[in-house]
Amino acid sequence: MADNTEQFEFIQTVEGNLDAIVADFVAGDHLWYPVQGHPEIRRAPDVYVALGRPKGHRGSYRQWREGGVPLSVVFEWWSPNSTFAKELETYRFYERYGVRELYTWDQVRRTFGAFVREGDQLVPVDVSEGWTSPLLGVRFEVIDEGLRLYRPDGTPFRSFRETVAERDAATAERDAA
Numbered sequence: 001m002a003d004n005t006e007q008f009e010f011i012q013t014v015e016g017n018l019d020a021i022v023a024d025f026v027a028g029d030h031l032w033y034p035v036q037g038h039p040e041i042r043r044a045p046d047v048y049v050a051l052g053r054p055k056g057h058r059g060s061y062r063q064w065r066e067g068g069v070p071l072s073v074v075f076e077w078w079s080p081n082s083t084f085a086k087e088l089e090t091y092r093f094y095e096r097y098g099v100r101e102l103y104t105w106d107q108v109r110r111t112f113g114a115f116v117r118e119g120d121q122l123v124p125v126d127v128s129e130g131w132t133s134p135l136l137g138v139r140f141e142v143i144d145e146g147l148r149l150y151r152p153d154g155t156p157f158r159s160f161r162e163t164v165a166e167r168d169a170a171t172a173e174r175d176a177a
Contacts, residue, residue, distance in 0.1 A: 003079035006107060007046070009159060010077050014047045014149065017157040022136065024072075025053040027061065032071055034097040036064040043093055047075040051135065063097075070098030073135055078106040091115070095122040101135055105147050112142050 015028035028047045035041045042060075050061060051072040063070055074094055078087055087104070094102050102122055104113040114131045115122040125131060130141040137152035149157040 003081065004107075007077045007079055010075075010105070010147075011046050012160045013157055014075050016160060016163070017149070017151065018047065018049060018136070018138075019055075021138075021151055022049055022051075023055075025050040025055055025058075025061075027058075030058075031060040032063070033060060034063045034070060036062070043090065045071065045074045045094075046077045049073040049136065070100075072099070073101040073133065074099050074103070076102070076104045078104060078108075080108050082106075091122065095120075101133055103133075103140065110142070110146060112140060112147055114140065 011028045015026060019026040026047070026049050029044055030048070031042050031044045032048065033039060033042050048061075048071045050066065050069055052069055053066050061071070071094075076090060091102065098117075099122065100117045102113075102115040104115075105111075106113075112127050112131075114125045114127050114133075116125055116134065117123070127140065127142070130139060132139045139150040139154075141148045141150070151157065
């Protein structure tokens, strides 16, 4: 569950744009259960992609029902009340259960983190010049306003509001013609 409106907008924007460009399953604020028979082992990433899994509605992502495929890419938004201990616990969970890429944004410090799997570890990468996800082709840049994401074709991610405004403008223009 989003802790604030900025985080909620992030979840909507990232999930919506990824769902439009990725052929696989994308979800936001959705429970992942990686171990059958252990419902206490779970996380609800802000946004995730499960490559190789079909789109469609699910009550939760139960890995054993998804061919054993773990989440591929996870996006987490560290909110103002987040603690280092909680962030480390979350990072270790994703590392332990096979996430291949982890992206984090710290709302307070305005810092971006990127981690990619090397063997059995998630290793931090240098993001000082921006970063492009090897799995998704999405580019990340930290700018004055915050974190900016770009589709593989270079088009910036659009917020839900921007997408609706563009759609409404196109409809009005079409109706006027």
